[in-house]
Amino acid sequence: MAENVPRPVLPYGRQTIEDDDISAVVEALKGDFLTTGPTVEAFETAFAETVGARHAVACANGTAALHLAMLALKVQPGEVVIAPSITFLATANCARYVGAEVVFADVDPDSGLMTPDTLAQAMTRLDGRKLRAVLPVHLRGDAVDLPPLSALAGQAGAVLVEDAPHALGTTMTYSNVAERVGDARHSAMATFSFHPVKTIATGEGGMVTTNDPALAERLRTMRTHGMIRPQGAEPWWYEMPEPGFNYRLPDILCALGLSQLKKLPRFAARRRALAKAYEGALAPLAPMVRIAARPAWSDPVLHLMCVLIDFEAAGTSRAAVVEALRERGVGSQVHYIPVHRQPYYRERYGDLSLPGAEAWYARCLSLPLYPGMADEDVGRVAEALKAALGI
CATH class of the missing domain: 3.90.1150.10 (Aspartate Aminotransferase, domain 1)
Structure with missing residues (x-):
């Protein structure tokens, strides 16, 4: 009889949620903060340590992470962002959110990855416009060849932003030096997603890592409506020099993220x-x-x-x-x-x-x-x- 019992469907990906993950969320629900509390900073600190970056800024999802990266760089309308054509929509859309134009790079047909050659070819299609950023994607979890991509971007006066939602935990070796995706050694920032099918899950959620304290501060400002609190001002006082977005990640989701990160x-x-x-x-x-x-x-x-x-x-x-x-x-x-x-x-x-x-x-x-x-x-x-x- 057992042979006639249908086997469960195997989805292409799914989350792994265990009892301790549920307990972590329950504890957060019992706490004083559901959002914008201490668990957010704890998750950010643990994530930065995990990938080897100086700063990590949590946000609502992976798309928000890319959008925040464009905002942090102050990418302007009419400037160009290069993205590979083999990626999720958000990699290109984040440039359009800030009014920039997208030039699509080709990829290696067998790995799906942007290469130095395909980036160089995309650069021939700038048509005199300013290249502001290059967004290579670590497709599937495999890392792109960061050093030459970064060098090409730098020669054009642009920076690299790694689109890394697929690659949490991936390591790579360049010139006999071991590195981790997210350590931002060759890029201004790296972005991550914690969608359920990703390596760790928070339901929805994202993260941006960087080694630049000024970029980290701007990421935090732009994820909270663009609000700042001037030093010496009254406790309730805030100002908005420019509009930002509500891209915060709640404490209850960060509690799940912390639990998942340990695994x-x-x-x-x-x-x-x-x-x-x-x-x-x-x-x-x-x-x-x-x-x-x-x-x-x-x-x-x-x-x-x-x-x-x-x-x-x-x-x-x-x-x-x-x-x-x-x-x-x-x-x-x-x-x-x-x-x-x-x-x-x-x-x-x-x-x-x-x-x-x-x-x-x-x-x-x-x-x-x-x-x-x-x-x-x-x-x-x-x-x-x-x-x-x-x-």
Whole structure:
């Protein structure tokens, strides 16, 4: 009879919430602050220590983190921000929020990452406009090649802002020097998200890390309506030199974040173990199925298990494979539709030719990856994919 019991659906990602996480939130609910209290600063301090940055500023979500980064840099209308086309919408949208224009960079077709070559090519399309910032994305959890990207940005008078929601816990080695995503050694700031499918979850939530105290102070000001309290003023007095936003992260969510952050080593180890298991389980499906290319400098904590599939060789479509996987209780997702294809950006900038982004999109599919998966789930996914492709 047990064989007839349907197995649970494996989503492509999900949060891991345990009893101590729930207890942490309950304790915060019993405290004096639900928002803008001491737990916010405690979460920020712990996060900064975890990634090796001097400052961390919590905010409402990952999109707010990117928007705050643009505000902190005082990016102006008409200036240019370069973003890769393979990313979530927010990476490009944050530039438009402040009136800047977006130039889309192509990506490596096998890793999905912005490269020095694709950044250099994007810079040829500035058309005399001022480049203010470059936003490389640590896609899936793999780190981009930060030193040459930072050098190229600096030569153009711009700064790097790392879009790092996928890469909490990822380490990398540049010129034999070990570094951590978020330490901001090569960038002005790095942004993170704590959406439920990310490495740690607060429900919704974001963080910006930086080593610049002036940027940190401006981030904090702009997340709270642009309000400042001049030194020596009455206790109730505040002023708003310019409008900011209500991008605060409540204490109750920071309590969950603190609890989750303590589990990062365990979550990271589990994600790495599952990724290793996928390497073995998917090897028999090559060359029709390949795991996304892994840069030599990157030791990722993968947020996404992205594979590249030759659907044409398989004689099927991605939609058919997604449906066949769903019928077998395996969730999947596509990361991402190239942003330069979106109607808004096509209307604004016209049709672009970014062959790396198109080649990535044509083949990519994200398979289940999250700490709560059992060891045998990896084999189950591989078998379902094999059946879906008719291998």
